[in-house]
Amino acid sequence: MPAQDDEEQGQVFFDESDIIHEVDVDEEDLPDADDEDDTENIEDPDDSIHIFTGHTGELYAVACSPTDPVLVATGGGDDKGFLWKIGHADWASELQGHTDSVSTLAFSSDGQLLASGGFDGLVKVWDTFGNFKRTLEGPGGGIEWIRWHPKGHLILAGSEDCTAWMWNADNGNCLNVFSGHDAIVTCGDFTPDGKTICTGSEDATLRIWNPRSGESIHVVRGYPYHTEGLTCLSLCSDSTLAITGSKDGSVHIVNITTGKVVSSCSSQTGSTDGNPESIECVLFAPNFPWAVFGGMDQNLTIWDLQNSSPRFICNHEEGVTCLAWLEASKFLATGCSDGIICIWNCLSGECIETFKGHEHAIQSLAVSSNLEFLVSVSIDSTARVFEIRDFC
Numbered sequence: 339m340p341a342q343d344d345e346e347q348g349q350v351f352f353d354e355s356d357i358i359h360e361v362d363v364d365e366e367d368l369p370d371a372d373d374e375d376d377t378e379n380i381e382d383p384d385d386s387i388h389i390f391t392g393h394t395g396e397l398y399a400v401a402c403s404p405t406d407p408v409l410v411a412t413g414g415g416d417d418k419g420f421l422w423k424i425g426h427a428d429w430a431s432e433l434q435g436h437t438d439s440v441s442t443l444a445f446s447s448d449g450q451l452l453a454s455g456g457f458d459g460l461v462k463v464w465d466t467f468g469n470f471k472r473t474l475e476g477p478g479g480g481i482e483w484i485r486w487h488p489k490g491h492l493i494l495a496g497s498e499d500c501t502a503w504m505w506n507a508d509n510g511n512c513l514n515v516f517s518g519h520d521a522i523v524t525c526g527d528f529t530p531d532g533k534t535i536c537t538g539s540e541d542a543t544l545r546i547w548n549p550r551s552g553e554s555i556h557v558v559r560g561y562p563y564h565t566e567g568l569t570c571l572s573l574c575s576d577s578t579l580a581i582t583g584s585k586d587g588s589v590h591i592v593n594i595t596t597g598k599v600v601s602s603c604s605s606q607t608g609s610t611d612g613n614p615e616s617i618e619c620v621l622f623a624p625n626f627p628w629a630v631f632g633g634m635d636q637n638l639t640i641w642d643l644q645n646s647s648p649r650f651i652c653n654h655e656e657g658v659t660c661l662a663w664l665e666a667s668k669f670l671a672t673g674c675s676d677g678i679i680c681i682w683n684c685l686s687g688e689c690i691e692t693f694k695g696h697e698h699a700i701q702s703l704a705v706s707s708n709l710e711f712l713v714s715v716s717i718d719s720t721a722r723v724f725e726i727r728d729f730c
Contacts, residue, residue, distance in 0.1 A: 382694070382697075383694045383695070384694065384695035384722075385693045385694050385695055385724060386693070386695040386722035386723055386724055387711075387723055387724065387725055388424050388425060388427075388722070388723035389695075389720055389721070389722050389723075390410070390412065390420070390422050390430070390720065390721040390722075390723075391719070391720055392412075392418075392420050392422065392430050392432070393412065393414050393416050393418060393420065393719050393720075393721075394416045394418075394719065395414050395415035395416035395417075395439075395719060396414050396415040396701075396716075396717040396718075396719060397412055397413070397414035397415075397701060397702075397715035397716060397717065397719060397720070397721060398413060398414050398415065398439065398440070398441050398442075398701050398702065398715070399411075399412065399413040399414070399419075399440060399441060399442050399443045399701070399702055399715065400412050400413075400443065400702045400703070400704045400713050400714070400715040400721060401443040401444055401445050401452070401704055402445075402704040402705060402706045402707060402711075402713060403445050403449050403466065403707060404445055404447060404448075404449045404707050405448070405449030405707060406449060406466065406707065407424075407706045407707045407708035407710065407711070408423045408424040408425060408426065408706070408711075409421065409422075409423055409466060410422055410423070410424060410704070410706075410713050410721070410723075411433075411443045411445070411452055411454070412443070412715055412721045413433070413439075413440025413441070413442070413443050413454055413456075414439065414440060414715070414719070415439045416439075417436050417437060417438055417439060417440065417456070417458075418432060418433065418434070418436070418440060419432070419433030419436070419440045419443060419454045420432055420433060421433065421452070421464075421466070421467075421468045422721075424706065424711055424713070424723050431467060431468025432468070433452075433454055433462070433464055433468060433470075434470075435460075435462055435470065435473070436454065436456035436458055436460065436462065437456070437458045438456050438457035438458035438480065439456060439457045440454050440455070440456050441455055441456060441457055441480065441481055441482065441483075442454070442455040442481060442482065442483050442484045442495075443455075443484070444484045444485060444486055445466075445486070446486045446491055446507070447486055447487075447488055447489065449466065450465070450466065450491075451463055451464065451465060451466075451471070451491065451507055452464045452465070452466065453474075453484050453486070453493050453507065454484075455481030455482075455483070455484045455495055456480065456481055457480035457481070457498075458480070459475075459477045459478065459479055459480055459481060459497065459498075459499075460473055460474070460475060460481070461473070461474040461475075461477075461481060461484060461493060461495050461503075461505070462474070463493075463507050463510075471507075472507075472510045473510075474493065474495075474503075474505045474507070474510055474512075476503050476505075476512055476515070477495065477497035477498075477499055477501065477503055478497070478499035478501075479497045479498025479499035479500075479522070480497065480498045481495050481496070481497055481498075482495075482496045482497065482498065482522060482523060482524055482525070483495065483496050483524075483525060483526060485526065485527045485528055486507075486528075487528050487532050488528060488530055488531075488532050489532050490532075491506065491507040491508050492504060492505070492506060492507065492513065492528075493505050493507050494526060494527070494528060494535060496522075496523035496524065496525065496526045496537060497522075497523055498522045498523075500517070500519045500520060500521055500522065500523060500539070500541075501515055501516060501517050501519070501523065502515075502516040502519075502523050502526055502535070502537050502547075503515055503516070504516070504535075504549065514549065514550075514552040515552065516535065516537065516545070516547050516552055516554075517552075518545055518554050518557070519537065519539040519541050519543065519545065520539070520541040520543075521539050521540035521541040521567065522539060522540045522567075523537050523538070523539050524538055524539060524540055524567065524568055524569060524570075525537070525538040525568055525569065525570050525571035525582070526538060526571060527571060527572075527573055528549070528573075529573050529577035529594065530573060530574075530575055530576070530577050531577040532549075533549070533577070534546060534547065534548070534549065534555075534577065534594060535547040535548075535549050536571060536573060536580050536594065537571075538568030538569075538570075538571045538582050539567065539568060540567035540568070541559075541567065542559060542563070542564045542565060542566055542567055542568065542584070542586075543557055543558060543559040543563075543568075544556075544557075544558040544559075544563070544568065544571070544580065544582055544592060545557050545558075546558075546580075546594055546597060555597070556594075556596075556597025557597070558592055558597050558599065562590070562599050562602055563590055563592075563599055564582065564584040564586055564588055564590065565584075565586045565588075566584050566585040566586035567584060567585050568582050568583070568584050569583050569584060569585060569616060569617060569618060570582065570583045570617065570618060570619050570620045570631075571583075571620065572620045572621045572622050572629070573594075573622070574622040575622065575624060577594065578593065578594055578595065579591055579592065579593060579594060579600070579622070579643075580592045580594055581620045581621075581622060581629050581631070582620065583616075583617030583618065583619065583620045583631055583633065584616070584617055585614075585616045585617075586614055586616075587604055587605030587614025587615050587616065587617060587633065587635065588602060588603065588604045588605065588614070588617070589602065589603045589604075589617055589620060589629075589631045589639075589641075590602045591629065591643070601641075601643070601646045603631075603639065603641060603648070605617065605633060605635045605637075614635075615633055615634040615635035615657070616633055616634050617631055617632070617633040618632060618633045618634060618657065618658060618659050618660070619631065619632050619633070619658065619659065619660050619661045620661075621661050621663060621670075623663065623684070624663055624665065624666045625666035625667075626668070626684070627642065627643045627644050628640055628641060628642060628643060628649065628684065629641040629643060630661060630670060630684070631661075632654075632657075632658025632659075632661060632672055633657065633658060634657035634658075634675075635657070636653060636654045636655065636656060636657055636658065637651050637652065637653060637654065637658065638651070638652040638654065638658055638661075638670075638672050638680075638682065639651050639652075640652070640682075640684050640687065649684075649687065650684070650687030652672075652680075652682055652687055652689065654672065654674050654678075654680065655674070655676055655678070656674045656675040656676035656678075657674060657675040658672050658673070658674055658675075659673050659674060659675055659699060659700055659701065660672070660673040660700060660701065660702050660703050661673075661703070662703035662704065662705050662712065663705075664681075664705060664709065664712075664726055664729050664730050665705065665709050665730060667729065667730050668683055668684050668685045669681055669682065669683060669684070669690075669726075669729040669730070670682045670684050671703055671705075671712055671726075673700030673701075673702070673703050673714055674699070674700060675699040675700075676699070677694070677695075677696035677697055677698055677699060677700060677716060677718070678692055678693070678694055678696075678700075679692065679693040679694075679696075679700065679703070679712070679714060679724065680692050680693075681693075681726070681729055690729075691729070693712075693714075693724045695722050695724075696714065696716040696718050696720065696722060697716070697718040698716050698717045698718040699716060699717050700714050700715070700716050701715050701716060701717060702714070702715050705726070709726065709727065709730035710725065710726065710727040710730075711723050711724065711725065711726065712724045712725075712726045
């Protein structure tokens with residue numbers, strides 16, 4: 339009956355005779371209320387299907403073979419490059435010999451050769467098994483970028499020493515040195531028809547060259563062009579237009595034949611101190627009359643070339659660092675400084691997928707030749723592979 343009374347009153351009383359054993363508890367061992375959610379080890383989401391972890395430093399460059407759908411090359415701040423295969427974790431070939439960061443990588447258009455460029459000022463040529471072929475020397479500064487001629491084994495590279503160089507990759511002969519820029523040559527390429535070269539520089543100019551003579555055909559500078567250094571460049575498929583982005587937050591489209599600016603756009607937002615945010619990446623669409631560009635203003639702009647106006651401005655949580663078209667489709671991948679990849683439908687301006695897995699900023703993206711895989715590299719020291727067959 340007493341117990342029933344206690345229950346009815348909602349109270350239970352103990353006296354010293356009810357104590358069986360006393361235990362001393364250190365207050366530091368008691369959990370804080372804020373730590374209750376940490377009792378379960380919840381891992382961050384990872385949408386990748388393959389992770390390459392052979393590097394020991396930040397990754398800067400990735401390239402996918404144009405002929406082998408699983409062959410990938412990566413390079414980074416550990417002074418190493420690697421060839422490896424998607425889905426073949428037991429196969430990797432280290433590209434040894436650079437004495438500074440491997441900053442850029444590119445496969446030849448026929449898929450037979452790979453070129454690596456480093457901040458040691460060297461370009462090295464390899465076969466697709468990772469066997470060393472030769473070193474291409476000459477530049478007096480680090481290599482910023484490498485491009486292959488669209489129809490042969492000619493290599494073009496831009497250097498920190500204000501020059502661009504062209505070699506025959508089969509015999510190592512230097513064919514031309516393009517001198518004229520006053521600062522680092524930050525971007526460049528052959529036109530798709532292979533008849534012209536375009537280079538951009540920290541000196542805020544675009545130069546258009548004759549590859550045979552080394553002559554500068556046009557120098558694009560001053561109003562209405564960029565006021566600060568160029569960061570990126572892309573050339574349209576019919577070799578008539580170049581699009582360039584700059585630290586000044588602007589994008590300009592130039593007629594390659596005339597050297598005249600035909601269209602311009604500025605970053606949509608500025609930084610907290612009122613200065614423009616840098617444009618980091620530009621591309622022409624392979625199958626639509628569009629150009630796309632992204633930057634540290636956290637936007638991707640899809641630009642209508644026919645109307646010289648934006649179709650869509652697509653917002654991101656953090657800055658856009660790199661772009662990759664999923665071949666000739668309407669889908670575009672953006673890599674961001676928060677480690678997230680977004681897939682955009684550029685017809686509708688909608689983000690239709692996000693890929694997570696990287697812990698830090700994504701530096702570069704590449705698409706496999708069978709259009710099934712997107713490969714990303716990050717300053718988190720990993721390369722990750724994501725499935726994209728549903729978008730191609």
